[in-house]
Amino acid sequence: MQKCKAVTYENHGAPDEVLHVSEIDLPVPGPGEALVRMHAAPINPVDLNVIEGKYPVRPTLPAIAGNEGVGIVDAVGANVTDLAADTPVLVPTEFGSWREAGVIAAEKLIPIPCDIPLEQAAMLKINPPTAWRMLHDFVTLQRGDWILQNAANSAVGRAVIQIAKISGWRTVNVVRRDELIDELQEEGADVVLLESDDLPAQIKDATEGAKIPLAFNAVGGESALRLANALAPGGTIVTYGAMGRQPLRIPNGLLIFKDLRWRGFWVTQWYRTASHEDIHSMFKHLCPLVARGNLHSKIEQFYAIDDALAAVKHAQQSRRTGKILLRLHG
Ligand SMILES: NC(=O)c1ccc[n+]([C@@H]2O[C@H](COP(=O)([O-])OP(=O)(O)OC[C@H]3O[C@@H](n4cnc5c(N)ncnc54)[C@H](OP(=O)(O)O)[C@@H]3O)[C@@H](O)[C@H]2O)c1
Known part of the structure; x- marks a missing residue:
């Protein structure tokens, strides 16, 4: 053999x-x-x-x-x-x-x-589909809507930036290193901010107080809480990673007074339950983006x-x- x-x-x-x-x-x-x-x-x-x-x-x-x-x-x-x-x-x-x-x-x-x-x-099998599904399966976004995310320079984060750009959605991207700011802006990020305690105020300034409906969290702990604090009432925060290895702490007020939706996403589970047609239809969208260099x-x-x-x-x-x-x- x-x-x-x-x-x-x-x-x-x-x-x-x-x-x-x-x-x-x-x-x-x-x-x-x-x-x-x-x-x-x-x-x-x-x-x-x-x-x-x-x-x-x-x-x-x-x-x-x-x-x-x-x-x-x-x-x-x-x-x-x-x-x-x-x-x-x-x-x-x-x-x-x-x-x-x-x-x-x-x-x-x-x-x-x-x-x-x-x-x-x-x-192409894990990270771009994670970005694609999170952008399409939780909130119906309108052109010009803002999306927040942490770990924005990760492979998933960059796919979110690139797909959002060509779809007409705007992104606020949180990273922990200032050398990434110019690079992510060149990839299509609208706003890039550094992790800091006054992040919700900086997001408010950068988006001129826009009502932000959706956030993606790959870090957990305080980083996730900052995203949640910047969301509009009724907004959705999708946790898909735990790079910081700190648990989520959800203040009661964010549930009672803002009615935030805390959701999770696991692409493995999506593949398990998706039909053959769903999978092929997603790649019919993703492959041309890669071929044209829009998704890289x-x-x-x-x-x-x-x-x-x-x-x-x-x-x-x-x-x-x-x-x-x-x-x-x-
Ligand atoms: N749920 C799902 O279906 C799904 C699918 C795909 C990926 N994921 C998860 O998504 C996350 C990102 O995956 P990826 O492949 O895109 O990652 P990647 O390209 O390898 O990048 C890792 C990212 O995590 C950041 N990071 C690492 N340690 C950190 C910490 N202690 N605190 C804050 N940020 C930290 C890095 O920041 P620096 O560059 O500054 O180090 C970088 O932005 C992982 O947790 C992965 O398991 C989940």
Whole structure:
């Protein structure tokens, strides 16, 4: 049997202690299956949480790391009629994307158009859909409406900025480093502010007191509370990440007197319940944006699969300028 390399782990724990690069078997695709040669996969916060065993979804061990990535169909088994060799595809979470190649049920692959740069496609399954769904599924926004978000320089945050810009919505973006202000404005951010105690007053000034209906929180703790304080009565705050690892504290008054809606979003759950049509319809919107360069995720560095441990260490550093990716093709 053919072999290829993969980044694997036998036990949950600190990624630099449990991960290693192994040789795995590469079977011939059976009926209904496809052999995918991987091109690239990013290292996202979720990947590290899963390896640590701190995520609600735990793979069967031993496991191959990585939750998203892009590959090219190399061959298909019998009965696969709607997927041809050479098609670029997004792989499903359970595939374990940090590998050179693998065999998977063809129906679980998401084909994407060939005009998308593959390194951008590698980051298309998790973060841009999270931004897209949060912008479309909670509040019906009108052109010119304002949206607030923290961790605005994250991959999700940048996708929110870019999608909002082309949709005619305005964004107030909160970051914790002033060197990001110009950069995010160039990406389409209307307002970029630094985390500080008087943030709600600064947001009021910057938006001329606009009634802000929607906020996205990826940090938690005081940062989330500042966003909530800047929302209009009846506004919605969607929590999708907890980078600051501090719990949300919800003052009674924000419920009683402002009737804020505290919601959560998990893209994994969205994929579980979405129909085939819903998923394909979302990518029909997202793919042309990527192809035209309207939606673009920043990359800080590529690593070879043999250097996966160094790549993971790099991805764990704060103050990055973009994603760390594994280059998986030979
Ligand atoms: N719920 C869902 O379905 C879903 C989907 C996608 C992502 N997420 C979550 O969304 C978050 C962002 O993911 P991503 O891939 O977009 O991230 P990313 O590109 O890796 O960026 C990480 C961001 O978190 C910020 N950050 C890190 N530690 C922080 C702390 N202690 N306090 C405040 N900010 C901190 C970083 O700021 P600096 O640059 O200043 O270090 C950066 O803006 C993660 O929590 C991820 O798990 C959730």
